[in-house]
Amino acid sequence: MSTSADHGPLMRYIKHGSLVSQIALGLVAGVVFAFFLPEAAKSVALLGDLFVKALKSVAPVLVFILVLSSIANHRQGSKSNMGRVVALYLVGTFLAALLAVVVSFIFPVSIQLQTTTESLNPPDNIGDVLLTVLLNIVDNPVGAILNANYMGILAWAIALGIALRNASDSTKEVARHLSDAVSFVVRLVIRFAPLGIFGLVAGTIATTGFSVLWDYARLLAILLGCMLVVALVVNPLIVWTQIRRNPYPLVFTCLKESGVTAFFTRSSAANIPVNMNLSKKLGLNEDIYSVSIPLGATINMGGAAITITVLTLAAVNTLGISVDIGTALLLSVVAAIAACGASGVAGGSLLLIPLAASLFGMSNDVAMQIVGVGFIIGVLQDSAETALNSSTDVLFTAAASMHQDQHA
Template identity: 30%
Template sequence: MADRVSRPSLWRRYLDFPLIWKLAVGLVAGAAVGLIVGEPAAALQPLGDVFLRLLQMLVMPLVLVTLIAGVSAITPARLGGIGLKVLVFYLVTSALAITVGLVLALAVSPGAGLAAPGQSGEEPEPAPPVGETLLGIIPENPFAALAEGNVLAVMFAAIAAGIALAFMRSSSDERIRGLGELLRRGVDAGVELVFLIVRGVLQYAPIGVFALIAAVMAETGVEALLPLAKLTGVVYGGVAVQIGVYVGLLALFRVGLRRFFGAARDPMVMAFATRSSSGTLPVSTRAARRMGVDEGVYSFTLPLGATVNMDGTAIYVGAATVFVANVAGVELTLAQLLMVVLVGVLASIGTAGVPGAGLIMLSLAVSQAGLPFAPVALVAGIDAILDMVRTMCNVTGDLSATRIIAGTERGMVHEPDEDGPAESEPGAGADSAEPPAAPAGGHRQQPS
C-alpha cells in the first residue's frame, strides 16, 4: 500500500523526464509520422503553431524585463565593455560564417545542371535598407514598438531604462536611491514571473515539436530533397564547420565543453525544431543560467544575438547565392562575392530571428549581386529543412558568445543556480575551477 501511495503519478513522471529526451522523441516521432502518413499529417500544423505562438508571446516580455534587470545590475562602464565585445564577436563570426558558406558552395557547385523554374511564385519580403534599419532602432513610441514586436527598438528602450535605473540605484540622493531599489524589485518580480511561464510552456514543447516536424516532412518528403542534395549538404557541412569554430573558441578561453554543451543541447534541439532564434530565447536564457552566466551578461547578449547574430543564416545565404548563380548560369566575380559577404553581415541586423527570415537575407544578397531572382523559388522549396540547422547554429553562436564574454568579465560567471543542475564534471576545464561569485548588483535568480 505504501508503495502505491509513494509511486509518482504519470504527470509527475512526465515532468521529471529530461526535456532533451522529450524533444528527441517528438522529433523522431514527428519525422516518422510525416513520412509514413504523408500529406494528411500536415493537419497537425495547428498544434505546432500553438507552440510557436506561445514562444513568441514570451519574446517581448522576456527581452524587456531581462534587459532592464541585466543592465541595471552592472555599472555603465562594464556595460560598455560587454557591449563592445559582443558586437565585435557577432560581426566577426557572421563574416566568417558567410565566407565558409561561399567557399564550400564554390567547391561543391550546388545547383549546377538544374533549370530555373518558369515562375518564381511569391517573392520573399525584401529586407529593409540598412539606413532605415539603423534609424528604426530608436523608437518614436516605445509602446508601439512593443506592440509591433520591433525587437531592436524594444531593446534600445529597455537598455535606456536599465541605464537610468542603474544611475538611480547608485544616486547619492537617498529618495532616488530608494525609488530605484523599489523599481528594481518590481523588475526582478517580472523576471521571475516570465520564467515561471517559460517552465509551463516547455512542458508543451514535445507536442509542438512533434507537430512541426510532421508537417514539414509531410509537405517536403524525401523526394523533394534529392534535386537539392548538394545545397543541403553544403549548408549542413558549413554549420558543422562553424560549430567547430565555436568549440575552438570555447577551448581557447578555457570553457568546459561538457558543461557548455550539457546546458546548450536543449536550446540547440529547440532551435532545430522551431526554426526560430527569437522563439528559442526563453530556452537559451535558461541554458545560460545553467552555465552559471550572470544575468548582467546573458540578458544583454542573448536578446541581441537573437536579432543580429545570424551565423547559420549567413552560411545559408552564401551557399544559396552560389546555388542561384549556378542555376542561372552566372559566374560570380570577386566583387560580387565581397558584396555578398558585406550585404549578408549587414542584413543580419535587420532580419528577425523567426522562421523563414533567411529568405529575406537571401533575396537581398541575390539582388545586390545582380543575379536573377527566379531560382530563389527552388531554394524556398526546401527552406524549412535548411532553416532548422541554420537556426541551431545561430543559437549555438549566441550561447558561445555569452559564455566566452562572461568569462572575460570579473564576477560574471558563478556556480549556477538549480535551474536544471549542471552535471558534475571533474576536470572539465575552467568551469569546474571557477569559484562562486555573486552577480553584480547583488541580484541572483531564484531556482527555477
Template identity: 50%
Template sequence: MVNIIKKWTESSLILKIVIGLIIGAILGITVPKWTIIGFPGELFVSALKSIAPLLVFVLVASAISKARSGIGGRFKTVIILYIFSTFLSAVVAVLGSYIFPVSIHLSAASTATAPGGLGEVMSNMILGIFSNPIDLLSKGQYLGILFWSIVFGIALKSVASDNTKEVLTDCANAVTKIVRGIIQFAPIGIMGLVFTSVSESGLGIFAQYGQLIALLVGCIAFVAFVTDPIISAVATHRNPYPLVFTCLRESGITAFFSRSSAANIPVNMQLCERLGIDRDFFSISIPLGSTINMEGAAVTITVMTLAVCHTMGISVPLPVTLALCLISTLGACGASGVAGGSLLLIPMACSLFGIGADVSMQAVAVGFIIGVIQDSCETALNSAGDALFSATAEYHDRMKRGAPVNYLGEFAK
C-alpha cells in the same frame, strides 16, 4: 496529480524531447492525415513567441536598472564574437561554394518583395528601432524592444527607488516562471512540430535540390562543429566541445523544429542560467544575439548568391568575394527586421554581380522550397551560437579577472 507533475518536471527534458521527436516522426509517417496531432506544436511555438517579447523587455530593463559596474567588457566581447563569427560563416560559405560549386534550376517565380539594397535594410532596421514600443512588443521586433528596454532601464537606474526596482525584478521573475512552465511542454510541442514536418514535406522536391541542400547543411555543420568551437577555444583556452555540444543539444534541437529564434529566446535564457552565467549579462546578450548573431543567415545568403553566379557562368574574383562576405554579414544582422528573413536578402547580394531582380528572385523562390531544411538548420545554428558566445564571453571575462570558472555550471556536476 501533484506527484505526476513533480516527476514530469524532474525527469530529463532532453530525453522527453527525444521521445516526443520519435513519436512525432512515427505518427507523421503512419497517420499523416491526422492533422490535429500537429496542433500542440503550433500552440507551443505560439506560446513562446507570445511571452518572449515581454520576457526580454522586463529582464533587460530590470538588469540595466540594477546593473553593477564591470559588465561592460563582457558586452564588448560578445558583440565582437557575434559579428566575427557571422563574417567567418560567410567566408566558410564562399570556400564551400568554390570547392563544391552548385548550380540551380532558375524557373520558379516569386511574388515576395526584396529590399532595394543594403541602405534600405539598414534604414528599415533603424526606423524600426524608433517605433512605438507597445507596437514593437506586439509585433515581436526584438531590436526595437532591446533598445527601448535599455532606455527604460537606464532611466529607472537614475530615478527609481530601490523598492520600484525590486517590483520590476519580481515582474521579471514572474514572467520567467511562466516561461519555465511553457518549456515543460516542449516534448509535446516538438512531437507536434515533427509530425507536421514529416506529414507535409515530401521527399521528391528535396532530391531535385539535393546538392544545394547538402552544401548549405555542410557549411552550417562546419561552422557549428569547427569554426565556432575554434573561436570559443581561443577565447577561453579550454576544450570547447563540451560547451558546444551542450548548446546544440539544449538550444539547437528546439530551434531546429520551432524555426524561430524569437521563440527560442526563453530556452536560451534558461540554458544560460543553468550554465551559471550572470543573469544581468545574459538577459541582454541573448536577445542581442537573436538580432545580430546571424551565422546561418550569412551562410544562406552567400551560398545562394554564388549558386546563381555559377548557374549563369559569372566568374567571381577573390576581392569581390570579400565584399560579398561583408555584405552578407551586414545584411544578415538586419535580416530579423526584414519580412522573409535571410532569403529576401539574396537579391541584394546578387546585385553586387550585376544580377537583376528577375533572376535573383527566382533563387528566393528556390530558397522557400527548401526552407523546411534550410531554415531549420539556419535557426538551430543561430540560436545555439547565441548561448555559446554568451557563455564564452562570460568565461573569458572571469579568466581575465582571475575569478573561478565552473566551465559548464550545473552540467559540470
C-alpha cells in the same frame, strides 16, 4: 497530501526528468506517428502551433522586463562585457560567410532557375536594410512588443533601465519581481516543449514530406555541410580563443539544449526563452545574457550568411558569371552585413539574397527566382539555419561570460 500518482515513475519523469530526453522522445514519437497515421498527424500539428505561439507571445515581454530589470539593478562597477559578445557575433557571422564562399568555390553547384512570381518586397540595397533596422529601433514601445520588434524592445528596455538606475530600491525590487514572474511563465511554457516538438514534427512530415527535396540534395548538402563545419569547427575555435580550454562540452550542450528546439520551431525569436533558460542553467552572468540573447536573435546570423552566400554563388555558377577573389571577399562582407539585418526584413535571410545577387549584376527577376529555390528547400535549410543561429547566441554569450570570470 501527495497522491500515489505523484510518486509514479511516469509522473516523476514528466515533472522532474531531463527536458532534453523528453524532447528527443517527442521527436521520435512525432516521426513514428506521422509515418503510420499521416492524416491524424496533421491534426496534432495544432500542438506544435500552440507551443510556437506561446513562445512567441511570451518572448517580447520576457526580453523587455528582463533587460529593463537587469540594467536597473546593475551593480555599480561591474562589467557586462557586451562589447566582447557583439564582437564574437560579428566575427562569427563573417567567418561563416567566408567559409561558404570557400566551400562554394571548391564544390561548385548550379540550380535550375525557373520563372516564379512571388508577392515579395525585398530591400534594394544595404542602405534599405540599415534604414529598416534604424526605424525599428525608434518604434514606439507598445508597437514594438505587439509586433515582436526586438530592436525596438531592446532600445526601450535599455533606455528605461538606465533611467531607473537612480530609482528607489523599492522600484528596482518591483522590476526584479516582475522579471522573476515572467521567467516563471517562461519555464512553464518550456515544460510543454516535448508535446510541442511532437506536434511540429508529426505535422511537418505528414503535410510536407521530404520527397521534394531530393532534386535539391546537392545544394542542401553544401548548405548543411557549411553549417555543420561552422557549428563543429569554426565556433569551437572562436570559443577556445576566449576560454582557453576544450570548448566541445559547451558546444554540444548549446546544440543539444538550444539547437534542437530551434530546429523545429524555426524561429530565433521563439527560441529566446529557451536560450534565457539555458543561460541561467549554465550559471552565466545575467547582466550579459539578458541583453546578449535577444540581441543575438537579431544580429548573430551565421546561418543566414551561409544561406545568402551559397544560394547567390549557385546562381552565379548557373549563369556562368566569373568571380575573382576580391569580389568573393566583398560578397562575404555584404552577406555578413545583410545577415545581421535579416531580422529587420520580413522573410529573413531569403529576401536578402537580392542584395548579394546585385553584386554580380543580376536582375531582380533572376534574384527572386533564387529566393523561390530557397523556399523550396526551406524545410531543412531554414530549420538548420535557425538551429545554428540560436545555439550560437548562447555559445558566444557563455564564452564572453567565462572569459570575464577568468579575468575578474
